[in-house]
Amino acid sequence: MSQRFDTLILGQGLAGSALAWQLIEAGQQVCVIDDGHLTASSRVAAGLINPLAGMRYSRRPQLDDWLGLSDRWYADLQHRLQRRLLHTCPMLRLFRSPGQQRFYNRVSEDPANRDLLGERFDSDQCPEPVSSPYGGFVQHRTGYVDMPQLLHHLRRWLTHHGALHEHTLDYREIEPTADGVAAAGLRADRLVFCDGARVRLNPWFDWLPLAPVKGEILNLQIADRRLGYIVNGAHWLVPLTNGEIRLGATHDHKLIDDKPTSGGKQELLRGLERLLPGAQFRVVAHQAGLRPATRDRYPLLGRHPQFPCLWVCNGFGARGALTIPWYTRCLADHLIRAAPLPAEADIRRCR
Ligand SMILES: Cc1cc2nc3c(=O)[nH]c(=O)nc-3n(C[C@H](O)[C@H](O)[C@H](O)COP(=O)(O)OP(=O)(O)OC[C@H]3O[C@@H](n4cnc5c(N)ncnc54)[C@H](O)[C@@H]3O)c2cc1C
Known part of the structure; x- marks a missing residue:
């Protein structure tokens, strides 16, 4: 049997x-x-881990459970499989409008967020050579999982x-x-x-x-630019250990397939130009997928x-x-x- x-x-x-x-x-x-x-x-x-995701940086009530277990589980997995899978890296959150600074002020008043929030910076003090017209802040307990x-x-x-x-x-x-x-x-x-x-x-x-959301993402080689932070504005840049940079992501609620499109690529490259004006780059990979999202x-x-x-x-x-x-x-x-x-x-x- x-x-x-x-x-x-x-x-x-x-x-x-x-x-x-x-x-x-x-x-x-x-x-x-x-x-x-x-x-x-x-x-x-x-594979980004971003405890205060979203425009308003809202803290979900379950966050301590999520963060506590993900820290332990990825560490256990790395130990057992003898591979580095979780890459911790601070994240620069760039304000997308002057109004967004208010959301930062509100979350920074909550003592529960103390270990997540680093210093705030103005547009001329950004720790990375990226364009940040409204400034931003450093966020901690962030990183990415090598999925x-x-x-x-x-x-x-x-x-x-x-x-x-x-x-x-x-x-x-x-x-x-x-x-x-x-x-x-x-x-x-x-x-x-x-x-x-x-x-x-x-x-x-x-x-x-289920309300799936299509997303497209690029891997880039960018000449003469090294990032020590994950950069998160309207789009994000993730520095990978092999020297490439991941640029993401689009959000499409109407197209329900997993095919990369030239429209998605152009949108991402416009986002790159806003973050790193004039950057010389080569596209190494272009992928798409469907996020299994709920309302x-x-x-x-x-x-x-x-x-x-x-x-x-x-x-x-x-x-x-x-x-x-x-x-x-x-x-x-x-x-x-x-x-x-x-x-x-x-x-x-x-x-
Ligand atoms: C562009 C993009 C960027 C993203 N960025 C992030 C991010 O930065 N951080 C983050 O947390 N999340 C991110 N996500 C979302 C993340 O991918 C999902 O939250 C998560 O990976 C979902 O995992 P899952 O196992 O539920 O589904 P999936 O990864 O889709 O796995 C489902 C598996 O089931 C298999 N399968 C399904 N049906 C069958 C069948 N009938 N027979 C056999 N096999 C089957 C599929 O082939 C697949 O292997 C992103 C998604 C996209 C598309």
């Missing part, structure tokens, strides 16, 4: 990888089904544990049974969908309020209302690098010992 698993996971993006890691570490028999990252937004993502490396090494780790099945799963292959679920010739107690933006084609969970910007965790063997772990939008370690830990704790799911992420809010 073929092996029976505790949990099947569909998708080896960051969400499926992190959930598999947490469950296997807790002693579960797990198998991840993935098609070689055919549509993984995790492979395209810059392609992380996915690659976790894929090897899963293969080593006999926990990876390379396959494109047709949703019609999934069969809830009396005591669990069967899919792609595998049997398990449950199946968790970590299928990213493809969940909108998933007949079991297509009713969830309320919280993820989607939980059990199918009619089929108890089917679960979802999705909707991480533009901040999966920061939030996926925490929410996959919560889901793993829920599956293993019935710990409550965080209310803000529980799909019961969507019914």
